[in-house]
Amino acid sequence: MGAVRRAFAPWSDPDAKPLIRFENVTKRFGEAMAVDHLSLDIFEGEFFCLLGPSGCGKTTLMRMLAGFETPSEGAITLGNQSLAGVPPYRRPVNMMFQSYALFPHMSVEKNIAFGLKQDGMPKDQIAERVGEMLRLVQLEKLARRYPSQLSGGQRQRVALARALAKKPKVLLLDEPLGALDKKLREETQFELMDIQHDLHMTFVVVTHDQEEAMTMADRIAVMDHGRIVQVATPGEIYEQPKTRFIAEFVGDVNILEGHVQGQENGLWRVKTPTAEVPLTIDDPDEVLHSGQAVAIAVRPEKMVIQRDPPGPDATNVLTGEVWDIGYLGDWTVYRVKLATGEILRVTRANASRFVENPIDWDEQVYVTFAPGAAVILAE
C-alpha cells in the first residue's frame, strides 16, 4: 500500500525509543484551545511533517518544542529529558523561522556564526563551521553580503544554514518553503531531504501545503482543531485516510455518500443515490453495520472514464455527462456531472501525444472504479 520510501520505520518497531515525546499536551490561549490533549512520538532521524489548515495548532505545537510557549498541561520530553522549565536558549533544538528572521545588521557569515558564538566556540572552529555551512547551502560567494542584498531563495538558505550550524538534535522548520516560488520550492524540497539524510538529523516541519508534506516527510501528522487526526506515512495518509477531513485535505478526492447494505465475500456493498446497483468496496479493515451512513472516497486518478458502456461484469459504474475538461499537459482533468447533480473529478494520464476522437464536452460517459480503489469513511 503506497510507495515505500526507504527501509526506515522506527515507529513500527515496538522497542524503539522516541526522541521527542508529547504526552497529553494541552495549550490554551485564554478560552481558545490551540492544542487539545495531544500525544505524539517522533523518532530520531525522522523527517516529520505537521500538516493542517491554518489555526489547527501545528505552529503552537512547534513553538512549544522550541520553548517559546509553555504547555498548559502535559509534558514534552526530548531524549528522555523533560523540557519543562528549560528556556529556548538552553534547548538542543533550533528553528528556521517562516519569515527567516535573519539579523539585518549582520552579514551572512555573522548570521550563521551567531549561534556558535553564544556557545563560546573558539574563533577558528567557528570560521570552519561557517565555511562548512556555506558550502552546504552553496552560498560561499555571498558570505559578506547583508540579508537585504539577497534574493528570497538565498535568504532561505542562510536561515537554514544558521539553524543547522549548531548541529541541533532537532531542527524545526516553520513553513520553510512558503515564501518561495513553485519551481524553487520543488528544488528546495529535494535539497532539504538530501541535507536531512546526509546530516542524520531529525527534522520537524510545519506546513499547510500537503504536496510539500507528501514529498518530504517520512511520516505526516495531520492536525485539525488542536488534535492529531492521523499519523502515518504519506502513502498511508493518501491511500488510507482515516477521516473525510484528511481525504479532502490531502490531495483531490471524490466523495460518494451512501448506506451500508451488507458484506459479501469480504467486500462491502454500499447503496448510493448516484448508482442503481450498490457499489462494491474492498476495505476489509472497516467494521461497519448494515444501514450505517458512510462516505466512499475515491481519488480522481483511480477512476476510469470511457465513452463505451462497460461489460456486464463491471462493478461500480456511474454515468454522467462531461461538464468541464482541463488539459494540464501531463494530465487531463474531466469534471463529470452525475444525474444527481454531483460533480466527479476524474483524471487521465496523457500517455500518448495524439488521441483519436477524444472525449468531448457534453458527452455521455461512464465512470468506473475498482473495489480496491475506494476507501470507506465512517461518518
Add this chain to the structure above:
Amino acid sequence: MTGRTLTRRLTEGLVPAVPYLWLGVLFLVPFLIVLKISLSDPAVAQPPYRPVFEWGDIAGFFGGLDLENFELLTQDDLYLTATLSSVRIAAVSTLLLLLVGFPVAYGMARAPERYRSLLVALVILPFWTSFLIRIYAWVAILKPEGFLTQALMGLGLISEPIEILNTETAVYIGIVYAYLPFMVLPLYATLEKMDDTLLEAALDLGSPPWRSFWTITVPLAMPGIVAGSLLCFIPAVGEFVIPDLLGGSETLMIGRQLWSEFFSNRDWPLASSVAILLLIVLVVPIVIYRDVEARRVETRP
C-alpha cells in the same frame, strides 16, 4: 495648452525650491548678518556696532571688518571654558536621557497595540504647558524649602534641607525633564518597527534575553539612538533658560555667556562671534554623523 504646461513647469520648479527658499531667507541671510556683526567693532551708537553698510563706501565697509572678536575669544579662556562646560553638561545630559528614555521607549513599544497611541500622547502632553512655567515649577520643587526637601524630610530620609537648586545637578534634572520627549519619540519609532521574531531567533540560537538586548536590540535601535541623542545634545549645548533658572551663578554655559554679552554688555559683535563659535561646535558632530551614516549606507544598501 502652453499656459497649462507653463504653470506646471513653474510649480514643478517651485515646489522643490520652497525648502531652499525657507532656509535661505530664514537661516542663511540672518546667519550672514550675524557673521558680519561678529567681524565688526562695538560702538556706542544705533546700531551698536561699526561699520554699517553703505552703498557709497563699500571698500571702507569691507576694510572695517576684522577678526578682532575671535581673537578675544581665544585670549580670554572664559569662552573656551564655558564652551567645554556646555559640551560636557550636554553630553552628560544626553547620556542620562538615553538611560531614562530607552526603558520608557522600550516599554511603550512592547505595550499592547491599543495603548500605544495613548502612551505617545502622554509623552507629548507636557508640551501643552509653557516650557518656562515647567522650569519655574522645578524651582519650587528643588529649592531648599521646596517640595522635594519636604517630602524627603517627611519620609525621614534626610534631616537637613538638601542643596540641589543652583547646582549642576539641578541643570541635569531640568534638561532630562524638558528634553525627554525628544529622546523617547525617535527611540520609540525605531523600537516599534523592530521584528520580535528576531529576538526569538536569538533566543533560539542560544542567546539569553539580556545578551540579545546588546547584540540585537541596541544595534537595530541605533538610528533612533543617534537621532534622539542629536535632538537632545544640540539644543542642550546652547541651552540658556534651564541653567539660568536652575543652575545658579556657578553653572557656566555658553548660552548664558552669549546672553550676557548681548544684553548686559551690549557688545553685539562679541556676542555674534560667540554665536558663530557655538554654531561651529554644533555643526562638527552633525557633519561627522552624516559622514558615518553615508559610509554605512554605502556598504549596506
